[in-house]
Amino acid sequence: MIIILAIESSCDETSAAVCVDGKILSNFIANQTVHEKYGGVVPELASRAHMQHIVPVIDSALKTAGCELSAVDAIAFTQSPGLIGSLLVGGQFAKSLALALDKPLIAVHHMQAHVLANLIDDPKPSFPFLCLTVSGGHTQIVRCESPTNMKVIGETIDDAAGEAFDKSAKLLGLPYPGGPLIDKYAKEGNPNRFKFPEPQIAGLDFSFSGLKTSILYFLQNAGKSNQYKEEFLATEEERKQFIENNLPDICASIQHRIVTILLNKLKKASIETGISDICIAGGVSANSGLRKGIEEMGKKYHWNTFIPAFQYCTDNAGMIAITGYYKFLAGQFAELSVNSSARAEW
Numbered sequence: 001m002i003i004i005l006a007i008e009s010s011c012d013e014t015s016a017a018v019c020v021d022g023k024i025l026s027n028f029i030a031n032q033t034v035h036e037k038y039g040g041v042v043p044e045l046a047s048r049a050h051m052q053h054i055v056p057v058i059d060s061a062l063k064t065a066g067c068e069l070s071a072v073d074a075i076a077f078t079q080s081p082g083l084i085g086s087l088l089v090g091g092q093f094a095k096s097l098a099l100a101l102d103k104p105l106i107a108v109h110h111m112q113a114h115v116l117a118n119l120i121d122d123p124k125p126s127f128p129f130l131c132l133t134v135s136g137g138h139t140q141i142v143r144c145e146s147p148t149n150m151k152v153i154g155e156t157i158d159d160a161a162g163e164a165f166d167k168s169a170k171l172l173g174l175p176y177p178g179g180p181l182i183d184k185y186a187k188e189g190n191p192n193r194f195k196f197p198e199p200q201i202a203g204l205d206f207s208f209s210g211l212k213t214s215i216l217y218f219l220q221n222a223g224k225s226n227q228y229k230e231e232f233l234a235t236e237e238e239r240k241q242f243i244e245n246n247l248p249d250i251c252a253s254i255q256h257r258i259v260t261i262l263l264n265k266l267k268k269a270s271i272e273t274g275i276s277d278i279c280i281a282g283g284v285s286a287n288s289g290l291r292k293g294i295e296e297m298g299k300k301y302h303w304n305t306f307i308p309a310f311q312y313c314t315d316n317a318g319m320i321a322i323t324g325y326y327k328f329l330a331g332q333f334a335e336l337s338v339n340s341s342a343r344a345e346w
């Protein structure tokens, strides 16, 4: 029996999980509400909140799994990428535990863990599979050969998909993080009412900054055009009124464009690689438009599609635990001198 205790603290969620022989027995997540009023994550406040949450979260994960700390075989933690102050809290805690318990340490790449969240529940994808990893900081298409061998074959050249959702939401006056709110309003809206441009980017890469600019102009013009046109500029009052009267249709149209940008590249990746086991992962995979879209594409192109359970889509330690389990099997352990890193190589 192999028992992994995992810690995730890369951004603003403090999470701990216990994995026994590849099964996740507990996955505790403490969300940080302190950032809401600032319209984004404040790194210093995130580190402090991790310090407050880490002991109770680990304690809860162990208790729920019915597992004694002394029974743990290895400690896995998110080593990179993320906010450095946040990573350090989880990293230092993991190292201290490994030292005190005299158990091996496993350093996990946060984005690789998002991909492997697809191996938590059945049915699981077969290797090789493709994974569209979409979060607040990343947008990537990953080709996964095995749990310990994967490669990025396409990625964003500017904003991430989650950022595109959050920045659009901010322009609409919605609080951070706006992605889930756009999703909510989009459910009652018409996705074809407003047209936003699809960027023409070579290969399997993505770009979302042009979309953001066109949404900015669209709102400045109160919907009359999504290009900069002085004659269409609306007053503050007219813009507010326009948003208020059309919020569901605006959200549905923005979401429709972000989702089609993502799915069109995924389709291209599947054709180019000949791979038809297709997964999605990361916070944006919680988006109902994307979930529906990938299922529809799956039926149309005979893909086997996989989406992690909701609790394993946004940041969580369950995905760190499953990655830790496979690294344990492969004998990939870290030294106690390993450093946390804001940026990461693949």
Ligand code: KG4
Binding pocket: 011, 134, 135, 136, 137, 138, 161, 162, 163, 165, 166, 177, 178, 179, 180, 183, 282, 283, 284, 286, 287, 288, 313, 314, 315
């Ligand atoms: O993976 P994640 O939890 O954290 C990062 O590693 O970034 O992703 C967070 C991102 C945020 O941008 C958030 O707005 C977005 O995921 N998100 C959503 C939805 N739920 C979370 N975006 C669109 N629709 C959703 N339902």
Ligand code: ZN
Binding pocket: 110, 114, 135, 136, 282, 283, 314, 315
């Ligand atoms: Zn993440």
